[in-house]
Amino acid sequence: MLYDQYDKNKRYISVDCTIFGYEQDQLKLLVFKRIIEPALGEWSLIGGWVKENESAEEAARRVLHFITGLSDIYLEQVHVFSDPKRDPGGNVLTVVFNALIKVEEHSSQLIEKYDAKWFSIDQVPKLIFDHDDMFRIAFEKLRLKATYNLIGRQLLPEKFTITQLRNLYNAIFQKSFDPGNFRKKVLSLNVLEQLEEKDMTESKKGAFYFKFKDIEESNVVEPIFRNAIKF
């Protein structure tokens, strides 16, 4: 992203990634301290140029691997931002991607190296340019997805308790789901598999671990949680 090399008469193509993770009962966004002008030192999403021989998806994967050390990251297109004046440094069209990662698997050395920081979703600082809009739209898209699909496969560890899953949903929708009803609902979807093992750290009784069944995501159209988003 070297702005001195900008050709003012060209339109550049880039990707920006809204990287979501789940840690300590909090849904978090990974943001980066810019190391170049303009806006040096300010917070931004991570991005990169789309090379001429790759798709936007491939570019996003490349950037994400570079930053987290992970391959096979879950990716979803969010929106295109193409106002010629959106980036004060030049004429840049950018495709925004939602990326969901398991925080415990990514490389924290790399994160530190690139001056990145996880922020709780309700404490994300002011971001550069139109990155605030990107984050807002990306988060809305994630919430919409979470109402229709049981998400967590890409955010939670391999094995997790129903309570952990519920806490994820609590974090996403900023509300407190009823433990009993939540349990019955998610189990009725028939996408989780109960393991033998129990998690003994959170309660005396212990809670069974579950994992997502090894089937492709079903495209649920009826909402799972109808009243998650209130007005």
Add this chain to the structure above:
Amino acid sequence: MLYDQYDKNKRYISVDCTIFGYEQDQLKLLVFKRIIEPALGEWSLIGGWVKENESAEEAARRVLHFITGLSDIYLEQVHVFSDPKRDPGGNVLTVVFNALIKVEEHSSQLIEKYDAKWFSIDQVPKLIFDHDDMFRIAFEKLRLKATYNLIGRQLLPEKFTITQLRNLYNAIFQKSFDPGNFRKKVLSLNVLEQLEEKDMTESKKGAFYFKFKDIEESNVVEPIFRNAIKF
């Protein structure tokens, strides 16, 4: 779209429009017979280059105005297609937009001039390149929108009967909604306003015309028609 002028080392940016209209109880897509190589004479979506000083949305608006004679067309981003090999003529990234128009208002002279034709949604012919995918994704997006929002404002005439609105939904979801239940549901949403006038052409008794209230779209999150899409 002059392919001879392609620079093979450049990536071009274009928009393609999935133009939906509603006519004779049918949801239709406007497709175009290509007048240039490659794929001359085959059917495609209408598109155009994004100029360096405009956004993708502005380009789509410009194209749509050029084709239909209409301004203020309802537009919604659908998806970006950016595989460098997607267009055999060159390296073209394209942003696809859903456009909803009132068929009776657009210029049919222009349509004819550009060799365009309305096809019922279930009779759309094979389209060039990846335009089939574009149409599929665009239609899915429209259906999803129709489950969450009462659409019709951009597709129906100013005044319309509940039966017309129901026929639109029948067309979108390829099913037959119960007349009584449909009526009660849409009226309960409180976005329609009953007019004095009646339509006497469809029945002896006559049916009251309605219009959409002059308020901005509400972003409904709870689905209007939960079971519209069946599996």
Add this chain to the structure above:
DNA sequence: ACAAAAGTGTTAGCCGTACACCCATGT
């Protein structure tokens, strides 16, 4: 014994669906 989280059971109310039924009017 008690606390605290896990997990089950129960009930009341809402909403969607199916369908019966009345209404208005041109032929």
Add this chain to the structure above:
DNA sequence: ACATGGGTGTACGGCTAACACTTTTGT
């Protein structure tokens, strides 16, 4: 009078939300 689409009423069933209740086990 009757056929036809417009419009209303009703009853059943499934789902959700609220919450009471039981289970398990470390302290």
